[in-house]
Amino acid sequence: xxxxxxxxxxxxxxxxxxxxxxxxxxxxxxxxxxxxxxxxxxxxxxxxxxxxxxxxxxxxxxxxxxxx
Numbered sequence: 001x002x003x004x005x006x007x008x009x010x011x012x013x014x015x016x017x018x019x020x021x022x023x024x025x026x027x028x029x030x031x032x033x034x035x036x037x038x039x040x041x042x043x044x045x046x047x048x049x050x051x052x053x054x055x056x057x058x059x060x061x062x063x064x065x066x067x068x
Contacts, residue, residue, distance in 0.1 A: 006060025013053025020046035 023029055023043040032040045 002060055002063075006057050008057070009053050009060060010057025013050050013055070013057050016046050016050030016053055018050075020050050 020043055023046055024039055029039045029043050032038065038044075
C-alpha cells in the first residue's frame with residue numbers, strides 16, 4: 001500500500017513540475033519577471049508542490065515495506 005502512495009505522489013510531483021515549467025514560460029510570468037524580478041505566485045507554488053511531491057514519492061518508494 002505504501003508503494004502505491006509513493007507512486008501516486010511521485011506522479012503528482014512530476015505533473016506539478018511540468019505545470020510549473022509551462023507556467024514559468026508563460027506571458028504572465030514573463031511580464032511579472034520584467035517588472036518585479038520574480039515569477040508569479042502560481043509558478044512558485046507549483047514548483048514548491050512539485051518538488052515536495054517528488055521527494056515524498058521517492059522517499060515512499062525507497063523506504064517501501066519489505067516483506068520477509
